Amino acid sequence: MEPELKVTRAEVIQRGILCNCPNCGERGLLQSWFRLNKACACCKMDLERSSGFYSGTTSIGYVASIIFIIIPICFLVGYKVLSVGAGIALGIVGTFGFMVLIYPVMLCWMVMVYHVALPQDLPRNREGLPPRDEA
Numbered sequence: 521m522e523p524e525l526k527v528t529r530a531e532v533i534q535r536g537i538l539c540n541c542p543n544c545g546e547r548g549l550l551q552s553w554f555r556l557n558k559a560c561a562c563c564k565m566d567l568e569r570s571s572g573f574y575s576g577t578t579s580i581g582y583v584a585s586i587i588f589i590i591i592p593i594c595f596l597v598g599y600k601v602l603s604v605g606a607g608i609a610l611g612i613v614g615t616f617g618f619m620v621l622i623y624p625v626m627l628c629w630m631v632m633v634y635h636v637a638l639p640q641d642l643p644r645n646r647e648g649l650p651p652r653d654e655a
């Protein structure tokens with residue numbers, strides 16, 4: 521049985537979708553468009569500990585851009601709406617633009633997914649519990 525959580529999975533998802541910190545709900549996650557803070561600017565929750573997990577972000581971005589950019593362009597080229605040259609140019613520009621556009625969202629959502637999987641890992645949910653063993 522799980523101990524009662526101060527921050528529930530539903531709250532983590534609500535906060536995460538809006539790119540807010542899952543722990544405190546403030547906008548403290550992003551240092552810049554492409555970087556997470558080392559720790560939340562508001563509640564100091566450590567964001568680096570799971571950075572290995574978050575580095576999966578870029579591969580998600582590639583998959584997402586293939587699905588949302590490359591495949592539709594292939595169809596457009598296939599149906600002769602676009603020429604092959606225009607399709608390739610649009611693919612390169614589109615993929616790059618798409619990655620840039622969704623990058624901060626991916627970073628925030630990786631934080632969210634991690635804490636939906638492990639809500640008991642949030643500092644606020646660990647309050648009052650004995651310290652966890654560091655692996």
Ligand SMILES: [Zn+2]
Nearest residue numbers: 541544560563
């Ligand atoms: Zn926070």
